[in-house]
Amino acid sequence: MNNKQISSFLSKVLTFAIKEWNHILRDRRSFLLTLIFPAFIVVFLGYAVTLDVNRVRIAVLDEDGVAGRQLEKKLEGSTTFEVVQVPNLPEGIELLKEGHVQAILQVPRAFSKNLFFTGKSIISLIVDGSDNNAARIIMGYLADFAGKGFYAVRHSPPRKTTVKYLFNPALDTRLFFVPGIIAIFIFMMAVAMTALSIVREKEQGTFENILVTPVRPIHILTGKVIPYLLIGFVNFFTGILCAYLFFGFHVYGSWVAIAIIALLFVACGVCLGMLLSTLTKSSLVAWLLSFILTFLPSVILSDFVFPTRSMPGVITAVSWLVPTKYFMHLLRDISMKGAPLDQLLHYVLPLMGFTFIFMLVATRRMKRAHAW
Amino acid sequence: MARSDITIRAEGLTKRFGNLVAVDDVSFTVRQGEVFGLLGPNGAGKSTTIRMLCGILKPTAGYAEIAGINVVKTPEQVKRTIGYMSQRFGLYDDLTVRENILFYARLYIGNWKKAAERANEVMEKLELHSYANTTAGQLSGGWRQRLALACAITHKPPVLFLDEPTAGVDPLSRRMFWDILYDMAAEGVTLFVTTHYMEEAERCDTIGFLWHGKLAALGSPEKIKKTSIPAGVYTIKGVSPAEVVNTLKGLPFVAETSQYGSEVHVITNIPEDVTHKIREQLMAMGLNQARVAPSVPSIEDVFMYISHEKANNIKQNE
Ligand SMILES: Nc1ncnc2c1ncn2[C@@H]1O[C@H](COP(=O)(O)OP(=O)(O)OP(=O)(O)O)[C@@H](O)[C@H]1O
Ligand SMILES: [Mg+2]
Numbered sequence: 001m002n003n004k005q006i007s008s009f010l011s012k013v014l015t016f017a018i019k020e021w022n023h024i025l026r027d028r029r030s031f032l033l034t035l036i037f038p039a040f041i042v043v044f045l046g047y048a049v050t051l052d053v054n055r056v057r058i059a060v061l062d063e064d065g066v067a068g069r070q071l072e073k074k075l076e077g078s079t080t081f082e083v084v085q086v087p088n089l090p091e092g093i094e095l096l097k098e099g100h101v102q103a104i105l106q107v108p109r110a111f112s113k114n115l116f117f118t119g120k121s122i123i124s125l126i127v128d129g130s131d132n133n134a135a136r137i138i139m140g141y142l143a144d145f146a147g148k149g150f151y152a153v154r155h156s157p158p159r160k161t162t163v164k165y166l167f168n169p170a171l172d173t174r175l176f177f178v179p180g181i182i183a184i185f186i187f188m189m190a191v192a193m194t195a196l197s198i199v200r201e202k203e204q205g206t207f208e209n210i211l212v213t214p215v216r217p218i219h220i221l222t223g224k225v226i227p228y229l230l231i232g233f234v235n236f237f238t239g240i241l242c243a244y245l246f247f248g249f250h251v252y253g254s255w256v257a258i259a260i261i262a263l264l265f266v267a268c269g270v271c272l273g274m275l276l277s278t279l280t281k282s283s284l285v286a287w288l289l290s291f292i293l294t295f296l297p298s299v300i301l302s303d304f305v306f307p308t309r310s311m312p313g314v315i316t317a318v319s320w321l322v323p324t325k326y327f328m329h330l331l332r333d334i335s336m337k338g339a340p341l342d343q344l345l346h347y348v349l350p351l352m353g354f355t356f357i358f359m360l361v362a363t364r365r366m367k368r369a370h371a372w
Numbered sequence: 373m374a375r376s377d378i379t380i381r382a383e384g385l386t387k388r389f390g391n392l393v394a395v396d397d398v399s400f401t402v403r404q405g406e407v408f409g410l411l412g413p414n415g416a417g418k419s420t421t422i423r424m425l426c427g428i429l430k431p432t433a434g435y436a437e438i439a440g441i442n443v444v445k446t447p448e449q450v451k452r453t454i455g456y457m458s459q460r461f462g463l464y465d466d467l468t469v470r471e472n473i474l475f476y477a478r479l480y481i482g483n484w485k486k487a488a489e490r491a492n493e494v495m496e497k498l499e500l501h502s503y504a505n506t507t508a509g510q511l512s513g514g515w516r517q518r519l520a521l522a523c524a525i526t527h528k529p530p531v532l533f534l535d536e537p538t539a540g541v542d543p544l545s546r547r548m549f550w551d552i553l554y555d556m557a558a559e560g561v562t563l564f565v566t567t568h569y570m571e572e573a574e575r576c577d578t579i580g581f582l583w584h585g586k587l588a589a590l591g592s593p594e595k596i597k598k599t600s601i602p603a604g605v606y607t608i609k610g611v612s613p614a615e616v617v618n619t620l621k622g623l624p625f626v627a628e629t630s631q632y633g634s635e636v637h638v639i640t641n642i643p644e645d646v647t648h649k650i651r652e653q654l655m656a657m658g659l660n661q662a663r664v665a666p667s668v669p670s671i672e673d674v675f676m677y678i679s680h681e682k683a684n685n686i687k688q689n690e
Contacts, residue, residue: 012478015478019471022471023466205458206464208423208428208462209476212427
């Protein structure tokens with residue numbers, strides 16, 4: 001390309017970017033909402049949804065009478081548990097069924113005697129598995145608890161179980177999934193805003209006018225990328241700022257790395273939005289497509305809260321097609337573990353690949369509609 | 373007529389959408405500076421024809437040429453030659469008049485200073501400058517129409533396509549709009565216009581009548597009026613038009629009757645003078661006050677007749 005071609009290219013791209021920017025600024029209310037939305041989502045969802053288990057009601061069936069009492073006291077002393085005494089197992093099961101308690105801790109007869117003489121003894125824990133996540137956490141807590149609870153019974157502890165949590169020492173699940181929320185919403189907004197901005201032109205009939213001007217799809221697409229990329233980028237940092245202010249989110253790794261992956265991720269969303277815009281002429285369809293194709297996979301298949309590794313093989317494979325998954329890992333690895341970008345290329349490169357493919361297919365499809 | 377004089381040439385232009393033949397083997401030429409009017413009922417294929425000529429819709433068959441450029445082969449190359457005002461105007465309602473015009477000006481003119489100058493020039497020319505900072509959505513029909521025209525001519529195209537530019541616009545604005553079009557034609561711009569208004573058709577140098585995708589008539593308004601109806605046209609005044617239509621409809625020599633206010637136009641299918649026959653029929657029904665006179669067909673009469681004939685032909689073929 002010579003100078004003249006470059007300046008002609010830039011002129012057309014900027015013309016589109018400025019026009020798009022005018023549209024965005026003209027609709028003040030939507031623009032403000034767009035800017036506030038990430039903050040709102042982070043704070044609202046961050047406080048409302050928590051995976052921490054608090055005030056778990058637990059039934060204790062104490063058949064031993066000695067160790068049971070001690071354990072019970074310990075449990076009552078913690079803020080996590082609320083203890084209910086039950087005289088026999090059937091009654092405990094009844095409470096569990098009705099949802100009054102989430103677990104039953106059964107301390108069998110001769111528990112302390114066995115423990116005293118052999119150093120081994122069994123207690124059984126029955127957990128309501130219908131809330132799978134809570135169940136797992138209760139089990140973790142109680143295992144930890146039981147180990148510590150019996151120091152007093154034996155003079156020296158049999159074997160110390162130590163679990164040390166790296167990277168999120170307080171095990172605050174908010175720190176784990178608030179960045180995930182940001183990722184999911186930033187992506188959805190980038191896709192939907194871009195797709196709608198192009199589909200709206202088709203609906204208004206302005207697209208037809210653009211077709212007769214000497215612009216090419218690449219001008220239209222590049223011109224539209226700029227403003228939406230900017231907005232998505234700003235949105236991301238608004239979200240991160242809120243996560244820091246409200247939940248003490250901390251980035252152990254490099255901010256530059258965070259900025260780079262955020263830019264890449266938003267670009268990926270913008271390009272996907274363009275691709276979707278070539279599939280339909282209706283705003284409603286564009287909106288639905290954006291929602292279905294980004295929100296659901298981002299929530300379910302991105303390791304946001306549901307580990308994809310433990311899903312059936314086919315679904316795990318499909319989850320590798322979800323760009324949010326790559327970003328989710330990048331964001332966590334950089335912010336929590338402080339991993340440098342060059343060790344994360346296995347996440348960065350696929351994200352780049354998706355962006356490139358979306359852009360390419362969008363341009364191709366638009367070209368076909370454009371000329372012939 | 374020199375060959376180089378021809379700005380638009382269509383040969384056997386055809387567009388199919390599945391089973392529907394939207395434009396069927398249409399051929400015509402338009403000279404430089406001519407005002408060509410394409411008419412036809414809804415769905416006749418007018419917009420489809422324009423979109424093929426503008427290079428945004430690929431013809432199924434046929435050839436189109438604008439200013440010597442093969443549109444079918446190199447649609448990109450005609451873009452600087454043509455301006456296009458689409459049927460729905462396609463304005464950005466949330467942008468101001470200036471922003472709308474400037475957007476198109478900049479797409480065509482890389483130098484933004486020149487683009488701004490040109491935008492001002494166009495606003496001046498179409499008297500839009502007092503609305504420069506008004507958003508397009510707030511404009512009334514007539515001004516929207518002017519804005520759409522302004523957006524289409526920022527690059528001074530020698531050929532201009534206007535798809536129903538006056539639809540839904542008041543008569544005075546329509547009149548003023550046509551004056552602008554004539555000025556442009558006088559400057560040598562070739563104009564290709566579609567319309568539903570017969571008085572606008574009368575103002576074109578050449579008109580084409582599309583009927584179900586076929587070009588059913590082509591020529592100057594005078595020529596079309598003289599040659600398209602092989603029989604006679606009669607005007608009947610002075611009595612209730614509805615009764616006249618009821619009386620005459622279905623008579624063997626009557627092809628078409630149509631009502632225009634208090635008048636009825638009757639088109640016959642025989643060349644002989646039937647003034648007295650019509651009068652007899654009306655008298656028989658007690659319509660003694662009827663004034664019957666042979667008349668020159670209007671463009672509308674011609675199109676009514678053509679539509680009638682075509683529909684009959686189809687019926688007979690079936
Ligand atoms: N993209 C398309 N796909 C399928 N059918 C189409 C398409 N565009 C137009 N048609 C059909 O082709 C026919 C001609 O349409 P066209 O818009 O050219 O008519 P028109 O003469 O401009 O009508 P109007 O006066 O209503 O604007 C119509 O039957 C229309 O439904
Ligand atoms: Mg039309």
